[in-house]
Amino acid sequence: MNKRSRMGRKEAVRLDPALRPVLWVAILASFVAFLDGAIINVALPAMTDDLGGGLALQQWVVDAYLLTLGALILIAGSLSDGFGRVRILRLGLVLFGLASLACALAPTGGVLIAARAVQGLGGALLVPSSLALIMSSYRDAAQGRAIGLWAGWTGTSAIAGPLLGGLLVDLLNWRWIFAINVLPIAVTLVILRRLEGQPSAQSRPLDVVGAVLAAVGLGGTVFALIEQQRLGWSHPGVVGSLAGGVVSFAVFLWWENRTAHPMMPLRLFRMRNFGIGNIATAFIYAALSLGMLVLVLFLQQVAGFSATQAGLATIPVAILMLLLSGTFGGLAGRFGPRIFMAVGPLVVGTGYLMMTAVRIPVDFWTQLLPGLLVCGLGLAITVAPLTSAILSAVGSGESGIGSAINNAVSRIAGLIAVAFAGVILGAVLDGDGFRRVLVVVAILAIAGGLVSAWGIRNRPAEAGSVNE
Numbered sequence: 001m002n003k004r005s006r007m008g009r010k011e012a013v014r015l016d017p018a019l020r021p022v023l024w025v026a027i028l029a030s031f032v033a034f035l036d037g038a039i040i041n042v043a044l045p046a047m048t049d050d051l052g053g054g055l056a057l058q059q060w061v062v063d064a065y066l067l068t069l070g071a072l073i074l075i076a077g078s079l080s081d082g083f084g085r086v087r088i089l090r091l092g093l094v095l096f097g098l099a100s101l102a103c104a105l106a107p108t109g110g111v112l113i114a115a116r117a118v119q120g121l122g123g124a125l126l127v128p129s130s131l132a133l134i135m136s137s138y139r140d141a142a143q144g145r146a147i148g149l150w151a152g153w154t155g156t157s158a159i160a161g162p163l164l165g166g167l168l169v170d171l172l173n174w175r176w177i178f179a180i181n182v183l184p185i186a187v188t189l190v191i192l193r194r195l196e197g198q199p200s201a202q203s204r205p206l207d208v209v210g211a212v213l214a215a216v217g218l219g220g221t222v223f224a225l226i227e228q229q230r231l232g233w234s235h236p237g238v239v240g241s242l243a244g245g246v247v248s249f250a251v252f253l254w255w256e257n258r259t260a261h262p263m264m265p266l267r268l269f270r271m272r273n274f275g276i277g278n279i280a281t282a283f284i285y286a287a288l289s290l291g292m293l294v295l296v297l298f299l300q301q302v303a304g305f306s307a308t309q310a311g312l313a314t315i316p317v318a319i320l321m322l323l324l325s326g327t328f329g330g331l332a333g334r335f336g337p338r339i340f341m342a343v344g345p346l347v348v349g350t351g352y353l354m355m356t357a358v359r360i361p362v363d364f365w366t367q368l369l370p371g372l373l374v375c376g377l378g379l380a381i382t383v384a385p386l387t388s389a390i391l392s393a394v395g396s397g398e399s400g401i402g403s404a405i406n407n408a409v410s411r412i413a414g415l416i417a418v419a420f421a422g423v424i425l426g427a428v429l430d431g432d433g434f435r436r437v438l439v440v441v442a443i444l445a446i447a448g449g450l451v452s453a454w455g456i457r458n459r460p461a462e463a464g465s466v467n468e
Helices: 003-012 017-051 054-083 085-104 109-137 140-171 182-195 208-231 236-258 266-270 272-301 307-312 315-335 338-357 364-392 396-419 421-425 431-455 460-466
Strands: none
Touching (some): 017 085, 017 109, 017 182, 017 272, 054 208, 085 182, 109 140, 109 396, 140 307, 208 236, 208 396, 208 421, 236 266, 272 307, 272 396, 272 431, 338 364, 338 431, 396 421
16 A cells, blocks of 8 residues: 555544534434433432332333333434434434433332333434434544544443442432433534534334334333342233233334334344344443443442442543543554454453452452453443444445444343343342352353454455555
8 A cells, every 4th residue: 555545544534623513412412311321320229218119110210211212212213314313313302301300300219210211212312313423424434433432432421420420319319310411411402503404314104013012022021021020930910021022022023024114124134244243232232231230239239339439430441431442443444343343342251250359348449440440441442343333334324223223232232131130130139149240241241252253344445454
């Protein structure tokens, strides 16, 4: 390759200043959705102290959000492609803000769970539209760099959320973790006005049947996994909801292959990097969701940490994500995603296995911090290349639904992993149960890396750049 070509590649990684509003809107819109999904963890003990409900309420507060987000994010991706990214982003921001206020004012656990479900609907409208904005505005290595910055900031919000949540719980009360969402939403709505000229695609029919089948399939399965702790596996409600969920999901796949306008086009999974990348996503995000939730609960309920101290424990992961995700996103744009998607999850799994050395009383600095640092490095290596590989496999005209499917896979994986927490832990969260969860989480992460090593392929241009 000649000197001019090399210079061109370096310049391509620099982002156009004129597109900064696009990047900021994409980051802030996703920031709100991801932050709320993580900030909740550290406040769960305070919520159950106030409202009652125990572990079942804690799981439902987490999963009500993930349930509607995972079930509806697919149809939201179709809305984004059909009615315009800016319009759908605005609707999602307003809906998310109103639901956040309802959560902050919830008088009972049931009202809180219902408001969290509405929040999930708002979040479903935000994430695919924000990523679709990046995919339609940036190209080549600049696209990888932009996705890396998006992944770094939004990933940091998801993992640093416990720190902010801990401070709010300890200094004020748990209700402020929802009320604070109004500020970033207002800022994003102001910046969004600068993107009014963004083109919108032709509207397409919505797959309402598919959305209903997906919601019933997920809802039935999650209800069974959570409520079996209270009712037992033999209870008719548990057996019936589990059977109904599995059947509904099977019918959903049949319907998506049959209907003319599916909300999850199964043909996309025939694209190798898209299909394999989503399998890897399921393993990796199941590990991340379950691992971070149980870590924060363990630190508060077993190790005796305050909410703020439990939140501070996740800061090393957040810093590594923020500092390194953009770098690894740019490298994946130059050298291809395969090596990063293979190595990163193995590093994450190693970090979780290192934390199995924890004993009571907990010494954070020697028993947990080294493993958390390794996890943070692994996530920084993984997230941006994973996102870039999956979205690069689909055309720009389907970037909305492509990002929606990938985010649905990640949220559904987290949803099911959290629902399984009680099965893995047993009746109580203690040191042995925590170590069992860490081993399961490590296996999930390592599986994601092995799947990527086997199945992900670099594009010809990327493969060529490695040998220069």
